Amino acid sequence: MTASTTTDQAIRVLLVEDDDGDALLVEELFADAGIAVDLVHVRSLDAAVHALDADCVLLDLGLPDAMGLGGLERLLDAGAPAVVVLTGLSGTDLGLQALAAGAQDYLVKGEADGGMLGRSVRYAVQRQRSEATERELYRSQVRAEETSRLERALLPTPVVVDPWLEVGVGYQAGRDGLLGGDFYDVVERPDGSVLAIVGDVCGHGPDAAALGATLRTAWRTLVLAGADVEQILPLLERVLDSERWAPEIFTTASMLAVAPDRRSADLYLAGHPVPLLLGPPSRLVPPTMRDRALGVPVPGTWRPQRLELSAPWRLMMYTDGIIEATVVGGRLGKDGLVELVDHTLERGTASLVDEVIGQVRRRHGGQLADDAAAVVLGWHGSAR
CATH class of the missing domain: 3.40.50.2300 (Response regulator)
Incomplete structure (x- = not known):
């Protein structure tokens, strides 16, 4: 009818x-x-x-x-x-x-x-x-509260007291603003050493974000508890093994341990892009000790690569969401990131990390497909 x-x-x-x-x-x-x-x-x-x-x-x-x-x-x-x-x-x-x-x-x-x-x-x-x-408004409010809690866990405030140490952090969620598994943290220890990490859980969405938040919290806990630097990534892998939702889930990470005198730093690469030593001219740190990602079931541990530093110096660590952004001519890539960073440094900016991520997004033409996180550490004083 x-x-x-x-x-x-x-x-x-x-x-x-x-x-x-x-x-x-x-x-x-x-x-x-x-x-x-x-x-x-x-x-x-x-x-x-x-x-x-x-x-x-x-x-x-x-x-x-x-x-x-x-x-x-x-x-x-x-x-x-x-x-x-x-x-x-x-x-x-x-x-x-x-x-x-x-x-x-x-x-x-x-x-x-x-x-x-x-x-x-x-x-x-x-x-x-x-x-x-x-109901939809209530769900939106709940999602916003959950996102806020994840942001607080994924995007912490660096714990650094050294006034001569520059610390810049930034994060851009991909895929329509949904948080993913990228994370970062920076902590200064009582002996004056400074540890920093940038990590990337494979995958997207709330599961990856929750795991990234768990790993970031575990990393800070290990650092504050005084764990030996060379044991932090192995212990972090044990956390990953117990918390991941599937055995194929892995995490890449770049960890930097800056010496108390700021003359050197130990770099640990777990399947992650190499940092930039900022200029201009900026350049990629030549990797001599590049090891497997966390959670990949192959033999091997993580060895430090010693970086000799002379003041003033600045290092940038970042996730692959930045270099894999599509721009005119293809992907941005590491060389494109070097060029973009130097262009940004020449123009001058109050927040290098935010400006670089913003420039990547503009060259991409809008919201990035993947999350992007970056940390800049710099020393502008004399050796301690």
Whole structure:
């Protein structure tokens, strides 16, 4: 049965009624009330479950395959929109039970005229839409709170007291602003040494973000607890092994341990891009000790590469979301990053990391496909 009146603004109504006479009466009531509806009539609950593409369902509680509130509950479990119960079963208790079970309204056959039926359907649809909007708003608020908690875990405030040490950090979420598994941290120890890490959990989305937050927190805990530097990555891998959701999940990382006198630093590369020694001219640190990513089941541990530093110096660590950004001519790449950094340094900026990530995003033409994180450490004083 199609609607008595159909327009672009018609309310789509699914009538679940096994009595053809009652179905014809409903159609006439809509016509008398001047309500524009697109009316679809089915005679059983089984048929209704497969025809729920509607704004409102008018449901009879006495059907061949469902009697009473069980039919209403089954319809709602199947994802029905606003439901108005229209039945010959009178009784206040049944009406209240129907409303408590999830119906938007309850009308008794023979007592409802066209105006009452029209208002009931319109109000039911509006209430359903308002409730859906409120639920979506609540979900958005929950997601925002969850994102904020993940951001606090992934994007910590560096713990550095040395006034001569430059520390710059930055992060840009990829894929429409959803957090991923990139993380960073910088901590100064009581002996004056400074440890920094940039890491990247493979994958995207909340699982990768949660694992990245766990690894970042574990790393800071190990550093603050005074773990030997050469034991930090092996211990971090044990955390990864126990927390990852699948055995193929791995994490790349670049860790720097700057000596208290700031004359040298030990670089640990776990399958991660090499840092930049900033100029201008800037250059990639030549890797001599590049080891496997965390979580990859092959033999080998992580060995330090000693970097001799002379003041003033600046080092940039970054995740591959920066160098894999697509620009005119292909990927940005490491050479493109060097060129971009030097161009940024020549122009001068208050926040090198933010400016570099912003320039990468502009050259990419918008939101990056992958997360991007970077850390800059610099020393501008004399040797300690």
